[in-house]
Amino acid sequence: MDNKRLYKTKDGAKMLGVCKGFSEYSGLPAFMFRGAFIILGIFTFVLGIILGQNVSQLIMYLIMFSGLFVYVIIGLLLPPKFYKYKRLKDFDDLGEYLAYRLRRFSFKTLIFSLLSYAWLLMWVVIVLTPLLWMVSAAFTDTTLLSAVPIYPDFSQWSLANYFGQDETNLGLFVYKSSSDAVLPEYLDAFFVTLKIAVLNTILIVIFSSLVGFAFSRYRFKGKKKVLLTLMALQMFPSFMGMLALVMFFRQFGLTNNWVALTMIYVAGSIPYNTFIVRGFMRNIPKSLDEAASIDGATNLQIMWRVIIPLAVPIMGFIAVTAFMGPWLDYILPSVIMPQEQTVAVWLFRYMDPLGATYSPVKFMAGALFLAVPIMMVQVYMQRFVVYGLTAGAEKG
Amino acid sequence: MEKEVFDNENWGMKILRAVGRFFERLGIRIAKFAIMLFFPLHIYRAFKTNKKAAFRGLLSSIIPGLGQLRNKQWYKAIPFFAVFLIIIIIELTTGSYQYALSGELAQYPAGADGRLFFFRDYGGYITRGIWGLMSLGEVTLLDNAAGGYRGEQVLKIDRILTWRSMDNSQTLLGLGVIAFTITVMYITIYIANIKDAYRSYITIEANEGVVEEPKVFVKRIWDDFFAYIIIIPSFILILFFTFIPFLFSFLVAFTNWTSKIQIGLRTINWTGLDTFKLVFQNTEFLGFFGTVFLWTVFYAFMASVTVYILGLIQALIIESRFVKFKRLWRIILIIPWAVPGLISLMLFRQVFYENGGLMNTILANAGMTETVKEFLRNIGLLGQTTEGVIIWLNDPLNANLTRAIIIIVNLWLGFPYFMMLITGVLGTIPKSLYEAADIDGASGNQKFRFITLPWVLRATAPIIITTFTFNFNNFGAIYFLTGGGPGYPPDEIPTSVAVLGAAPGKTDILISWIYKLSFVGGTKNYNLAAVYSILIFVLISLTAIYTLSKQKSFWEED
Numbered sequence: 001m002d003n004k005r006l007y008k009t010k011d012g013a014k015m016l017g018v019c020k021g022f023s024e025y026s027g028l029p030a031f032m033f034r035g036a037f038i039i040l041g042i043f044t045f046v047l048g049i050i051l052g053q054n055v056s057q058l059i060m061y062l063i064m065f066s067g068l069f070v071y072v073i074i075g076l077l078l079p080p081k082f083y084k085y086k087r088l089k090d091f092d093d094l095g096e097y098l099a100y101r102l103r104r105f106s107f108k109t110l111i112f113s114l115l116s117y118a119w120l121l122m123w124v125v126i127v128l129t130p131l132l133w134m135v136s137a138a139f140t141d142t143t144l145l146s147a148v149p150i151y152p153d154f155s156q157w158s159l160a161n162y163f164g165q166d167e168t169n170l171g172l173f174v175y176k177s178s179s180d181a182v183l184p185e186y187l188d189a190f191f192v193t194l195k196i197a198v199l200n201t202i203l204i205v206i207f208s209s210l211v212g213f214a215f216s217r218y219r220f221k222g223k224k225k226v227l228l229t230l231m232a233l234q235m236f237p238s239f240m241g242m243l244a245l246v247m248f249f250r251q252f253g254l255t256n257n258w259v260a261l262t263m264i265y266v267a268g269s270i271p272y273n274t275f276i277v278r279g280f281m282r283n284i285p286k287s288l289d290e291a292a293s294i295d296g297a298t299n300l301q302i303m304w305r306v307i308i309p310l311a312v313p314i315m316g317f318i319a320v321t322a323f324m325g326p327w328l329d330y331i332l333p334s335v336i337m338p339q340e341q342t343v344a345v346w347l348f349r350y351m352d353p354l355g356a357t358y359s360p361v362k363f364m365a366g367a368l369f370l371a372v373p374i375m376m377v378q379v380y381m382q383r384f385v386v387y388g389l390t391a392g393a394e395k396g
Numbered sequence: 397m398e399k400e401v402f403d404n405e406n407w408g409m410k411i412l413r414a415v416g417r418f419f420e421r422l423g424i425r426i427a428k429f430a431i432m433l434f435f436p437l438h439i440y441r442a443f444k445t446n447k448k449a450a451f452r453g454l455l456s457s458i459i460p461g462l463g464q465l466r467n468k469q470w471y472k473a474i475p476f477f478a479v480f481l482i483i484i485i486i487e488l489t490t491g492s493y494q495y496a497l498s499g500e501l502a503q504y505p506a507g508a509d510g511r512l513f514f515f516r517d518y519g520g521y522i523t524r525g526i527w528g529l530m531s532l533g534e535v536t537l538l539d540n541a542a543g544g545y546r547g548e549q550v551l552k553i554d555r556i557l558t559w560r561s562m563d564n565s566q567t568l569l570g571l572g573v574i575a576f577t578i579t580v581m582y583i584t585i586y587i588a589n590i591k592d593a594y595r596s597y598i599t600i601e602a603n604e605g606v607v608e609e610p611k612v613f614v615k616r617i618w619d620d621f622f623a624y625i626i627i628i629p630s631f632i633l634i635l636f637f638t639f640i641p642f643l644f645s646f647l648v649a650f651t652n653w654t655s656k657i658q659i660g661l662r663t664i665n666w667t668g669l670d671t672f673k674l675v676f677q678n679t680e681f682l683g684f685f686g687t688v689f690l691w692t693v694f695y696a697f698m699a700s701v702t703v704y705i706l707g708l709i710q711a712l713i714i715e716s717r718f719v720k721f722k723r724l725w726r727i728i729l730i731i732p733w734a735v736p737g738l739i740s741l742m743l744f745r746q747v748f749y750e751n752g753g754l755m756n757t758i759l760a761n762a763g764m765t766e767t768v769k770e771f772l773r774n775i776g777l778l779g780q781t782t783e784g785v786i787i788w789l790n791d792p793l794n795a796n797l798t799r800a801i802i803i804i805v806n807l808w809l810g811f812p813y814f815m816m817l818i819t820g821v822l823g824t825i826p827k828s829l830y831e832a833a834d835i836d837g838a839s840g841n842q843k844f845r846f847i848t849l850p851w852v853l854r855a856t857a858p859i860i861i862t863t864f865t866f867n868f869n870n871f872g873a874i875y876f877l878t879g880g881g882p883g884y885p886p887d888e889i890p891t892s893v894a895v896l897g898a899a900p901g902k903t904d905i906l907i908s909w910i911y912k913l914s915f916v917g918g919t920k921n922y923n924l925a926a927v928y929s930i931l932i933f934v935l936i937s938l939t940a941i942y943t944l945s946k947q948k949s950f951w952e953e954d
Binding site: 013014015016109112113116117119120123124126127128129130131133134144145146147148150207210211213214215217218220226231232233235236240241242243244245247248251263264266267268270271298299300303324327328329330331335344347348351360363364367370371374375378379382 | 570573618629636641648713714721723732735739743744751752757761808875876914915922936
């Protein structure tokens with residue numbers, strides 16, 4: 001019997017397991033099939049929008065999501081790798097098979113399944129509606145919130161909020177004035193934040209790994225006291241120190257200095273990260289250190305060559321959180337960097353109903369541009385993060 | 397997970413005992429420190445045990461490093477002396493002692509009122525800083541009416557005679573805190589220096605006069621103190637960017653600093669516990685504090701519990717055998733967690749905006765505005781008197797509605813986190829438990845009640861507590877959604893609070909109220925904000941001490 005058949009599989013599946021199944025059948029890597037489906041999805045989506053001007057709404061949506069439909073239909077039609085139930089060909093006649101399936105069928109299961117799906121669908125609607133409204137606003141050419149359709153209406157699709165040139169509604173990526181700006185303000189803010197985020201990530205990873213290593217590997221005088229102090233610092237309302245920081249920064253001319261702002265972030269996150277890294281490193285057996293030490297490794301070598309490579313997962317978690325932090329922080333940069341604005345500060349101007357720049361629709365356009373990359377990283381790193389959470393939680 | 401999490405001993409007693417133990421230890425520590433500073437017994441004892449060693453210590457106490465040099469440990473003498481020299485150089489170069497010496501003191505003697513602040517006028521960073529910390533400034537422009545200071549008019553800025561410029565209390569307090577910290581650090585090094593000279597001599601004596609080679613010394617330090625060496629950079633960072641600012645804010649609570657005090661015209665003063673008295677003895681302030689505090693606790697509790705329960709439900713449903721495409725459901729429901737919190741909160745501010753917000757648009761499209769209004773009115777959330785659209789966030793009469801929305805939005809934001817967490821925990825339950833239950837003939841319900849639920853609760857109990865403390869200080873959830881509003885109508889604010897402009901909004905939690913007190917509005921009541929911060933700190937650290945006292949693993953040495 002030819003055991004090479006096309007199936008969908010659950011191991012290593014990303015969604016329905018179609019691409020993985022194709023890959024196992026053909027021997028090609030799964031990402032190629034995934035990429036192909038993603039490209040198909042985007043292609044039909046764009047095609048739908050382009051054709052959408054001429055056909056009815058329903059057909060437009062059908063075209064737009066046809067890539068997805070193709071995937072789902074293939075997913076439903078493909079036989080699974082392993083069958084949950086015995087199949088028709090395992091039985092002598094149809095009657096026996098039907099009796100078998102009927103015995104398996106339970107009314108209770110059906111009801112519970114339907115209820116579960118109804119509940120989950122309800123939550124999908126609750127979760128997605130505000131976000132789709134945001135997407136809808138970002139691509140609607142208006143300044144009024146009330147003119148925004150609840151769900152994206154692609155027949156009125158417009159990029160005016162990003163590239164619009166007209167007098168009343170200047171796009172986010174358009175120069176305000178052609179005088180001396182290197183980049184449009186929004187992109188400028190974006191790159192300021194990027195600088196901060198990168199430096200923040202590097203420093204936090206270095207400092208946290210050092211401190212976490214010290215606290216997980218060594219006994220030293222005053223260890224408990226230091227740990228308690230770190231704990232207490234974590235407890236103190238963080239912007240209580242802000243008043244002082246603003247004052248010191250003015251005193252020493254550090255206002256609008258992005259490196260100094262980063263230092264505040266780094267210092268602020270060391271206590272929390274210390275506990276996470278310490279919790280993780282404590283689970284790495286000490287026998288490794290001892291073996292390395294017998295082989296003549298110095299403290300530094302044990303740290304860099306033995307422990308830190310093993311702690312890469314937790315470092316990944318810390319790096320991701322450190323990279324995300326500055327994008328979403330508003331209060332601190334708003335008082336410390338009033339001139340060189342970060343993205344959050346810049347966006348917030350559109351949210352102030354009393355300000356001259358109040359424009360909620362523009363806010364949503366900018367927020368979407370910011371949120372999409374972050375969301376993708378977050379969803380991608382999801383497992384990692386859960387891992388970090390539980391590792392930190394279990395070991396306090 | 398430790399068993400202790402679920403033992404039934406009285407919680408209150410445990411907290412009290414933990415606090416008692418903490419203060420007991422603190423007291424002993426302070427007493428020991430005081431004895432060390434003021435009681436020369438240990439010096440006497442040192443001389444009694446080893447006269448020569450004590451002499452080395454004495455040398456080091458006169459000039460740091462001298463004792464070490466006498467011990468022939470130049471490699472120790474140099475760093476100790478260098479630190480000492482740096483401190484002296486900082487003090488001399490930032491001070492202006494040369495003017496004092498060149499006769500300025502005689503030229504401008506103390507004024508008619510006899511005032512002369514030597515360290516204010518000539519001291520360097522450290523002495524002047526400590527003077528400033530103690531006095532918070534003495535000389536203001538108002539002194540000019542009474543003849544100025546030392547016979548000269550006080551000026552705003554003066555580049556020739558620095559002492560003629562007015563005092564800026566904020567700067568004095570800030571620089572004072574830095575100077576104080578540096579001084580404390582130096583005193584620690586200084587004491588270590590004396591002890592080292594004393595102890596090294598005893599070691600050398602024991603080794604029959606053999607002094608450690610510099611190379612051996614460096615290697616020993618690198619090996620033995622490796623832990624200290626790698627944490628020092630982080631701690632310097634924390635010291636300057638976290639600790640000193642906190643210390644500053646802590647001290648502000650004991651002053652009368654509000655933005656009504658104009659720099660240069662008046663100085664800030666130490667007022668001891670006056671602000672605390674205002675907060676705790678003035679019934680009007682106490683009333684506001686009570687309201688805000690109750691709402692904060694209620695919010696923190698509800699926000700944590702609702703999010704936990706919904707997360708649990710979602711995880712159980714998705715993981716149950718009734719649902720297929722688990723991964724797909726999970727990825728969709730995780731989205732609120734993936735969207736940055738700041739953005740979702742500001743988005744929801746738009747969603748609940750009364751004119752053109754998503755919520756009112758949906759209600760209007762469905763023609764249900766009046767029905768929903770009626771319903772909300774019946775359950776006591778709606779109190780608005782205006783006709784038409786529902787004012788979700790901005791009507792003082794709808795304060796309860798706004799509060800409910802805060803909790804609901806928090807639920808939207810927060811449940812995926814717990815869904816992920818609990819899904820992870822569900823995966824760790826050993827299958828054998830269920831198999832054993834199957835053999836005993838347990839029903840699905842029983843399996844859930846006696847296996848799944850206890851396991852999940854045990855694994856996540858500490859996280860519920862951290863979530864509570866997090867929500868207690870969840871500034872963003874309030875500030876970006878409602879800004880603390882709706883505010884109290886002016887006639888509901890008592891005069892003593894109105895005068896200071898210190899009234900919170902109806903949905904303000906403590907932390908957002910503190911922010912308002914110190915950064916928003918006409919009058920900035922820094923001292924009040926500092927007092928409330930200390931309060932939060934005490935409350936939160938009590939919770940933390942309690943949690944930690946249960947977590948054995950935290951204290952395990954390994």
